Amino acid sequence: MTFAERAPLRYPATVENPAGNSRFVLVCEHASHCLPEVWGDLGLPEDLRRAHIAWDPGALGLSRALARRLDAALVHAPVSRLVYDCNRAPDQPGAMAERSEMHAIPGNIGLSPEERAARTAxxxxxxxxxxxxxxxxxxxxxxxxxLVTIHSFTPLWHGLPRRVEFGIIHDRDDRLARAVFAESRDSGLVCGLNEPYSAADDVTHTLRLQALPYGLANVMLEIRNDLIATPEAEEAMADRLAPILGRALAALPAPQGAG
Amino acid sequence: MTFAERAPLRYPATVENPAGNSRFVLVCEHASHCLPEVWGDLGLPEDLRRAHIAWDPGALGLSRALARRLDAALVHAPVSRLVYDCNRAPDQPGAMAERSEMHAIPGNIGLSPEERAARTAxxxxxxxxxxxxxxxxxxxxxxxxxLVTIHSFTPLWHGLPRRVEFGIIHDRDDRLARAVFAESRDSGLVCGLNEPYSAADDVTHTLRLQALPYGLANVMLEIRNDLIATPEAEEAMADRLAPILGRALAALPAPQGAG
Structure with missing residues (x-):
């Protein structure tokens, strides 16, 4: 029996602190390495099902620590990106990736249109x-x-070390990203604007889908995952980043009164 | 008891011909003048609750006639725009309009944040x-x-007659709109590109929300409602417009193979 035949399933987003008083809505698309039973193991050994190809280690912990400091809402996805990467449109190759880094993902190879549609739904x-x-x-x-989306990236990429520690990525609207970058100068972190990825790599789907149509200030943050590898490190990173986000937002022009 | 206290309510979209074989997905945000009882009469007399301020007369009939000819899916909204105009973001003044044309809408004046949120939800x-x-x-x-959104407009606007009969409106991606405009030259209709409205009037929310983030070809069509005032007129207009849409789509470059 294929997954499509077992559908419909629906995995709602997890929403924490929805009554948060700040303007920040934090988003963590790659919060979980959970592989619901219906999709089996996708042909991967357990270590890979818990590795960076399955989720962004540290991103959820950091997001929660930031949400507490900022009194922000936090929305995160409950299913591993191995099943569906919520930061990709259904026609992007990474949505239900057949490969990630150097690893094939057997359970994603040659998906039928019906299975692709069922995972999307x-x-x-x-x-x-x-x-x-x-x-x-x-x-x-x-x-x-x-809107602030929070991700982590690996210290090594195809065997090469990455120098950047804190990446700040924007799509068409760069207001908040440039403000965060400016406020990060004394952070003690090696910062990169549109590093290690950029919108040209098609990694800004959530910003395009959720922020741009409403004209919302938005940014995608990427933290090197060796810097948020323990709960203590997540808290320490939140101590660094929360004031940066606060100052960056304060530096933007006030929103137009609406409605 | 306010509406917000009676929530949550949920009015799903109506989807017709979801298995349609063409690439067209037709959308009619202003299909219905239905005012669910929970919102009362909004302080309007019955004639106004059935007038253009409440819906786009003829748009749903034309949409259905086009859906049959094109074998297209059709998605339409079941509630009057007097309650919420689904072609507006929640912070646009027209979303829950306090006025429409020269008419005040008493039930929409001074809505609380909670009632605005409840209608949005x-x-x-x-x-x-x-x-x-x-x-x-x-x-x-x-x-x-x-994506093709289908609307109708009044022959008179603040007492002045409108010359245009068929308006073709685009947002940032103008590919399909320009193709439809080009294919309409021999239609016998007075056509206008970005008439009687344009994206500058903030009328392209659905296109921005649903088509642009996915790079989908898209256009908003506006038909003068005196030309689709009867079922026969709706069918006759569909006879004119369906071939135009088909030729316009055929004139576009083929989509990039994806995913």
């Missing part, structure tokens, strides 16, 4: 509908939410 | 989640859907 569509609901509720109430 | 969020689900299912299956 089960994971991607509910995640983005639930995130959208959080965003539009705030807009309807007269707030101007600020 | 009841009408706007489910409509766009359901439309999104139709779109991403097609993308996941390897199709490249084409």
């Amino acid at each position: 089960a994971v991607y569509a509910p995640f983005h509908a639930d995130l959208r609901a959080e965003i539009v509720r705030r807009i309807a109430q007269g707030s101007a939410p600020v | 009841a009408v706007y969020a489910p409509f766009h989640a359901d439309l999104r689900a139709e779109i991403v299912r097609r993308i996941a299956q390897g199709s490249a859907p084409v």
Whole structure:
């Protein structure tokens, strides 16, 4: 029995601190390495099912630590990106990747259109509908939410070390990213604007989908995962980044009154 | 008891012909003048609750006639725009308009943030989640859907007659709009590109929300409502417009193979 035959399933987004008082809405698309039983092991050994190809280690812990400091809402995805990467549109190769870094993902090779549609309906569509609901509720109430997506990246990429520690990535609207970059200069971190990825790598889907249509200030953050490898390190990184985000937001022009 | 206290309500989008074989997905945000009882009469007399301020007369009939000719899916909203205009973001003044043309809408004046959020959750969020689900299912299956939103406008605006009969409106991506405009030259209709409205009037929210993030070809069509005032007129207009849409789509470069 294929997954599609067992559908419909629906994995809603997890929403923490929805009543948070700040304008920040934090998003963690790669929060979980959970592989629901219905998809089996995708043909991967356990170590790979818990490695960076399955999730962004440290990103959820850091996101929670930031949410507490900023009194922000946090929306995260409950399913491993091995099943569906919620930061990719369904036609992007990485949405249900057949390979990640040097590893083949056997359970994703040659998916039928029906299985692709079933995973999209089960994971991607509910995640983005639930995130959208959080965003539009705030807009309807007269707030101007600020979208910050939080990711981590590996210290090594195809065997080469990465120098950058804190990457700040923007799409078409670069206001908040440039402000975060400016406020990061004394952070003690090696910062990179549009490093180690950029919108040209098609990694800004959530920003395009959730922030740009509403004109919301937005940024994608990438933290090198060796710097957030323990709960203590996550907290320490949040101590560094929360004031940067606060100052960056304060440096933006006030939102236009709406409605 | 306010509406917010009676929430949560959820008015899903109506989806017709979801298995349609063409790439067209037709959208009619202003299909219905239905005012669910929970919102009362908004302080309007019955004639205004059935007038253009409440819906786009003829747009749904024309959409259905086009869907049959094109074998297209059709997604339409079940609630009057007097409650929530699904072609507006929650912070746009027209989302829950206090005025429309020369008429005040008493039931929309001074809405609390909670009532604005409740209407957004009841009408706007489910409509766009359901439309999104139709779109991403097609993308996941390897199709490249084409979004066409269908509207009607009044022959008179603040007492002045409008000359245009068929308006073709685009947002940032003008590929399909220009193709439709080119193919309309021999239609016998007075055509206008970005008439009687344009993106500068903030009328392209659905295109921005549903088509641009996925790079889908898209266009907004506006038909003068005196030309689609009867079922026969709707069918006759569909006879004119369906071949134009088909030729316009055929004139576009083939979509990039994806995923």
